[in-house]
Amino acid sequence: MRDVLNENFIKFKDNIAIISGDENYTYAEIDRQSDGIANYLSSQGVREGEKVILAFKEKLECIISMISLIKLNATYIPVDISKGTQYYNEIQKQVSSSITCTDDENISGIKVNKIIDSQSGLLKIKSKKCRNDKDFIAYIMFTSGTTGIPKGVKISQKSILNLVLNQDIVNFDDKTCFLQTGALTFDAATFEIWGTLLHGGTLVLADTNKITDHHYLKQMINKNKVNSLWLTSPLFKGISIFPETFENIKQLIVGGDEVDVESVNRIVQKNKNISIFNGYGPTECTTFSTMYRVTKPVNDKKVPIGKPLNNVSVYIVDNNMKVINEANKIGELFIGGDGVSEGYINNPEENIRSFIKFEDNLVYRTGDLVKKDLNGDLIFCGRKDRQFKIHGFRIELSDVENRLNQLDFINDSAVLSLENNGVKSLYAYVTTSNHYTGSKTQLIKEIRKKLPPFINLTSVIILDEIPLNKNGKKDYKQLKQMIQSKVKDFKDTNNNKLKDIVKKYIPNFSENKDVSFFNLGVDSLTAMYIANDIEKNYDINVTAIDILMNPTVNELKKLIKNKRRNKKNNVDSNNIERITDYQKSYFIDYINNPNSTKYNIPIIFQIDTNLDNNIIINSLKKVVENITQLNQTFQIKNSNVFVKNNTDFSVEILNEKLNVESLIIPFNLEKGPLYRFKIICDGDNKWIFMDFHHIIVDGKVLENVLQVFFNQLENKEQQLISNNNLITNINFDTDEILNFWQNKFKNLSLGRLPYDFDNGESLTNNIYKYQLSEKITDNFLNKCKDMRMTPFEGLSTIFGITLSIISGESTSMFMTPYRDDFYNDNLNMRTKTLWIRSDFLSDEFFYKYVEKLVREIRNSEQNAYISFEKLHEIIDEKQLNSMPLIAYHSSKFIKSDMLQHKKLLVKPISPKDGMATINLQIYRNENILNLDCEYLSGLFEQETIKSIIQIFISVLNAFCNGNWNQTNEDFVCHEILKGGLY
DSSP states (O other): HHHHHHHHHHHHTTTEEEEEEEEEEEHHHHHHHHHHHHHHHHHOOOOTTOOEEOSSSSSSHHHHHHHHHTTTEEEEEOOGGGGHHHHHHHHHHHOOOEEEEEOHHHHHHHHHHHHHHTTTTTOOOOOOOOOOOGGGGGEEEEEOOTSSOOOEEEEHHHHHHHHOOOOOOOOTTOOOOOOOOOOSSHHHHHHHHHHHHTTTTTTEEOOTTTOOOHHHHHHHHHHHHHEEEEEHHHHHHHHHHHHGGTTTTTTEEEESSSSHHHHHHHHHHTTTTEEEEEEEEOOOGGSSSSSEEESSOOOOOOOOEEOTEEEEEEEEEOOOBBBBOOOTEEEEEEETTTTTOOOEEEOOHHHHHHHEEETTTEEEEEEEEEEEOTSEEEEEEESSSEEETEEEEEEEEHHHHHHHHHTEEEEEEEEEEEETTEEEEEEEEEEEEEOOOOOHHHHHHHHHHSSOOOOEEEEEEEOOOBOOOOSSBHHHHHHHHHHHHHHHOOOOOOSSHHHHHHHHHOOOOSSSTTOOGGGGGGOOHHHHHHHHHHHHHHSSSHHHHHHHSSHHHHHHHHHHHHHHHHHTTOTTTTTTOOSSSSHHHHHHHHHOOOOTTTTTEEEEEOOOTTTHHHHHHHHHHHHHHHHHHGEEEEEEEEEEEEEEEOOOOOOEEEEEEHHHHOOOOOOOOTTTOOOOEEEETTTTEEEEEEEEEETTTOHHHHHHHHHHHHHHHHHHOOOOOOOOOOOSOOOOOOOOHHHHHHHTTTOOOOOOOOOOOOOOOOOEEEEEEEOOOHHHHHHHHHHHHHHTTTHHHHHHHEEEHHHHHHHHOSSEEEEEOOOSSSSTTOOOOOEEEEEEEOOOOTTTTTHHHHHHHHHHHHHHHHHHHOOOHHHHHSSSSHHHOOOOOOOHHHHHOOEOTTSSEEEEEEOOOOOBBBBBSEEEEEEEEETTTEEEEEEEEOOOOOOHHHHHHHHHHHHHHHHHHSOOTHHHHIIIIIIIIGGGOO
16 A cells, blocks of 8 residues: 555656645645654654554544554554443553553544644655554454454555455545545545545545535535545435536445435436446455446446455345345345455454455355345345344344443333334333332433444333244344334324424424433434434424524424524524624634634733732622623523633642643633633742633723733722623624725735745644834834824735745735724723735836825724624635734733832733634734744744844835835835845
8 A cells, every 4th residue: 555655656746635624635745744744753763563542533534544544554443432441441451552642632642633744744654564464453443342442443555445446336446536424433534535536536524413404515516526435325315316516426335224216216217427436344344345337327226336346255145144146036135255354352352253264265144134135135134133223333132231231220121123114213121120229211321321322222112021922032023013103104284393393303302392312312413414304394494403592392393483483584594693704704703613712812921929829809799790701601602602701710729839821721701701810829939810801802892802901919999890681782794895995806816925834724823922122113113103004904915025025026915903992991802803905016216106005994893893704705715724813912011019010011821722823913012022933833934933033123114214205116126125135
């Protein structure tokens, strides 16, 4: 595999290899980044055959790490960290691996994003003579285990190569654009990732949490010109209701469970150019062993699973271990050939049972029953044992019974499966011990605590005894009939339409309309089916998330009513309501990045060690009582966000050495509080640490927070501060405002900043500080005063010129925070982001450029009231993410006799997560300007930032002392360059 990869990295170096969000990564970029990781891992002792755990939240870094380990001929082991530390520890124990690559701060291991930052551009690892690369184990994939102990399947490089290079059914080439939908811990990812990258194609990374939403899926396909994708069978069935989703897809591979005939026929009838492949194969045989291609409607009751792939052998075997050659005769399926695993890791008993010699070949006993039709295609006929597959997880029903029977309050159990309207459900009959006195609800809660999360029991029925058949065994046939007698087919009526939709997918639905669907076994896939039916019946846009956020019939009724009313009034029902428009972008960013600290506003200052802690705590409490918005948190309901109050108040006292970085941690916007107060007693020093989330606090609010705090310390009389929650008299999105922003971004083409690296995914924030002299500061402020412009307008002019110089382009765009003065008495977080366009044209007079930019800034301020949603419709997200930011903070001092230092500059600490590519924060400290240039270490080296600041200072000097009656070109040559840029 290593050789094929290296050839592709050269052959297709300029092709797009991976698309993640709005970022495109070429084969050359992926090659460089994976080399960096591989070199670092090699330096940490990773050798050929070494096992390395990959525990990632983000797909991109995980895939790059996979490539790095293939380059080392090491073995990668993807782990789903959402299953918790116990699951992670179990896998770590099984594989005996001491090395973990991760992007999760809660997991001890090598932080790959930091490696990419620091190791980019290293020389490639040189290939060396070794045994055949194909013999190395490429990965270990853990299958679901109902006993609670997952089984690790070893897959060799040879098996992967056979799956994606030696086949002639699914077409892979350098024109393939594959939407990667599966979790990286599922074996379908093998087909998606390596099938694409080993052919020079483009892999588009989808958000696994959003793929049940057909709107999102269609958007991803159309936006990225996707032509191929894989879906699980249940997910395909749900989305097939909207066949237009697949109108641009040429190849759709479906698998993981039986494929619904009706869904397949619906798609091929609507989309004439599509090929649907029913892919069958267990994890133990490298994703797919057989395939069947569908290009026209299927006339049979089942879609065949097809014929074996190249270099794969299949056998249909009877109970006497004899091969069945006749058509339509059922037997167990054995699979041999190049796809078969070397076995489970550290599980000899299961290896003996599952991997056997048959006709002198190593084969895997699937436990699946199949038959061969007259065309020689295989037809899936169920399981030989009591194994059940739901949402891609194999569940052995006998194992579930054993786990239930181990609970001290259960005597016996019988578990069976039932399918209703295409939705598979698990039911458990139990008998309880004599000493159990709890309610049925308590019983169900206890059972669900003990079972793995993917074993979701739709219903638990308590019996006096489990019925037996004539042979003295559990009578599953009778139990199934008992369930079916309760499950009826309901027809929709106008009066009970919604309830009937829910009943269709939840057979044991309660008549109580306030019972949560979660208590009835509903998961995201079932929610998708319900959402699809509601969309069709009510002609509104409903997603699975809507169902999960409104999980009772009564809540759904309200949601539907609101969406229909909003549609009638031409209002988007998905808009966030109640919170101000100023706060929307922050909340949406939180939903996407809940562990980020980039919107934290932390400050710390030293205080008199003799000051009693109780006085400090009481003063902080008065701050919260006076500035009531500090109590705000946010609650999602009916797909909207509402402000709620959290009155919890606490101050933590720490007796330890000051470590500022450890104090800055993410906020939970839904739980709160959204502030933190800590008193740190560090020997002879005492510090007060405050941290706030930007969604409730900006510079103006912070100023008042500190003013109230110090007034309380000094026993000064405190005047209550106006703090209205909502601004209702602002007219957003007028035609004039929309036209202004549309014209600003029309035909916009920005020059590239001088990035040292291309790792834009790294959000690690570094800072470079510079202080202007009092003379230069005074000169600049006087110049701004003479020209009747604000210091910020002057600094923005200088910033715009600097960006043009370093990018080599006349047009540049940058961001700035803006807070209007009209509502100065309102202390809500009212800072918006403005986008400033600078056109530094070479043949234009410099004074004209300055006038134009000042006018641009003032016009932007006048047109600030555009809603978050509309602005993002106008502006390309990729442009927004790449823009630098500048902010100016005028002198704001808090005077207090309590402080060891008589004056305190309100200057927040820089969080470790960056907000912009370059974030120039300029603080005025009396007659000195302090420049704090924050930057993303994944893009810039500090020497580059230092050079940019020196250019900025050179432009500032020319701005103050130069001849403004020159053209911009002459101004740069004569005024800026004559003094040197360094």
